[in-house]
Amino acid sequence: MNKNIDEEHSADVIVIGGGPAGAATAFWLAMRGVSVIVVEKKQFPRDKTCGDGLTPRAVVELEAMGLQSMLDTQQKYHGLRAVAYGRSYELPWPNLPDYPNYGYVVRRSVLDQAVLDRAASVGATVLYHHEAIEATLAGGHIQSLRVKDIETDEASTLTAKAYVLAEGSNARIARSLGARRNVAKPLGLAIRGYFETDRSDEHWIESHLDLRDENGATIPGYGWIFPAGDGTANVGFGLLSNSARWRKMNTTHALERFLQQTQDAWHFPADRSAREATGGKLQMGLSIEPRSGPNFLMVGDATASINPFNGEGISYGYETGRMAANAITQSLGTGDPRPIAGFTTALQTRYAGYYAVGTLFVKAISNPLLMSSGVWLAMRSKATMTPVVAIMANLMPGSAPDRIEQIYRLTQRLREREAG
Template sequence: MSAQSSTDRDADVLVIGAGPAGATAAFHCAQSGLSTLVLEKTQFPREKVCGDGLTPRAVKQLLAMGVPTDTEGWLKHKGLRIVGGGHTLELPWPELGSYPDYGLIRTRMDFDETLARHAQKAGARLLEQTNVTGPVFDKNNRVAGVTAKQADGSEVTYKAPVVLVCDGNSSRFSLELGLHKREDRPMGVAVRTYYKSPRHNEDWLESWLELWDTSRGERKLLPGYGWIFPVGDGTCNIGLGVLNNSCAFGKTDYRAMLKAWMASCPPEWGFSEENRTGQILGAALPMGFNRQPHYTRGALLVGDAGGMVNPFNGEGIAYAMESGAMAAEVVVQALGRTGAQRERVLETYPQALQDAWGGYYTLGRVFVKMIGNPQFMSFATRHGLPRPALMRFTLKLLANLTDPKGGDASDRVINALSKLAPSA
């Protein structure tokens, strides 16, 4: 299958990183019969800063992979409860033919390892505590493998005709290839922690649309949202996300802001310091294809490495998994061919991403600019939430949940807008 001889390669495909993007890609590659080697720099179980919420988009990917989700550790939720402007509205996930009508919660401490072990069961080889340090190039300056450092400090080289880059937002491997982040794309920052709470078993994800920064002695509305996600294990995942289109971005103490928000909540919810069970940790949210091109010289960028977080709502897991599945499909087809034909197939990957989300992400960038205006955000919250029909449309738009063919009027409007918007 490879232009290299079998003795010159360690796998058909190398996957850098065993997060949702890497594990999903590895599962599909291995299930299709490819020799798949996954290199993960940490050891499972491991922590990952996230809201832990899985929308119906992500659930669809889990079902496609055959991941059991009716076992202990998974909590179903039926929709989104929105709080803002003095209003509270509960919006069930839409009933569609394309997606299930429920979401799931599972902590990333468990979730990532579950996906990685599932990929192993499909035949992928997983090497933990193997930190990829850089690319290996062939005589044509194509990526032909990677160098890595093992737990004992020894250096090792692994070779393969294709490399899937799934090493997250910082993506050191992408930087080694000269692929830097685009400054014209939105970026978010999220902080989160866990509290013991009697609300831990609720079946709604809760989103607070108004975040107030009081750290400078004045009450200032920031773009972004807060969340309260029940985990089902006695705790709630509490966090907030803020976008970089605010003059306060990078100048606000987000941890203090989170604590102040919790202090303003009813005492019976239990969001007090003595009930906090973990550190307040932060992470960046790379949005709207903020690193391109998504394919170059034998390497495909997948998930956060390619900046695939949804600008509308900060969701990254579903798009990591979807791009992992898309990358795997391209690789399977490419490795069935040789020479120029193989390269032509690999070059279809960026366009497949653009076809799937390009126009929609363009709309998302416009949305980010709009909510960066505090007056607009305040007006939209006050006047939008009392209108359930408008909010059901908004939920479909923000969560990217529509039926591509048929569907109701809101589906057709959102799909048409996504197609008309230029992708880039």
């Protein structure tokens, strides 16, 4: 529901942003009887630059929020088809106790509306077309939030016991609170468009791992084709790097080359170009700090929770949203501010080890020689490529330390194969 801002000026929690992280936070809070207002700048449904692919990590969160009926109407897929150096392997998602072995392709205009509607259905108040313009601080606490109705240009003040910053990568309020990105950590670039294909009903998403630039050099990234089930596929190009040499790459031209490379196999129209595609930056690896304060915390892209191995962000938006709701519920219920103030540590505990390895991975593939040799070695057999894909999607069994150990063991095996 979209209430007028004059009807309600305060709540237990105010969430800035209604994307994956903000909507998930609002849902889990409202489900527990916590009053919550979501301040969303856009009018939904709205488009969003994204690959639209939901991995099992995202699916388990959506199913937990009661959105299986929405997913049932979307394109289901079984796993990833990896393509490189003339080889192609269909790699099913692993069978794990905590995750399903399937995913979906869902346009963000559909997905984000469904999750935010779900949050509203359990009691969250959603203020569409409202922009958070200023936070008033006192002693490190947010005292109030100034919000503007974009349609009328009228401003009002909202107050809450706790505030969640889910603004995405352009986090205006977060920056005003001192949040800054560690420029030494990876920054991704991505671009995507929708293209007609008669293979739209396929049950595998496809990733090409041996892309080249205009000079023939190996690119530290990948191209994707995600069949959408509606006569189109989401086709995109992602660059994962922390090397300055790649940051000025023309991603539109890179997508054009990828389309030409895959046009015959996927039957994309010859007259379609990438000029209509949209792109953006991907802040990855928990590269933004601080992520919490005495009565506020940051989730999703606002805290750079994107996986540096593959550029996936939706599932981590949902996960950090649920974590935030847990911390806030505990804090409000006990009167103890430490669960909110300590949210930075909670994120570190859950993700930092895996993301640290991902950051090293990105650094390695920024070197074209390491990128090409690593992909070539991994693609020598399906048996080798299967655990690589599981690592990149963060779908490994065991505890966090066990998963990190699996990555190092696989890396060592690849090095031994290269030496042999």
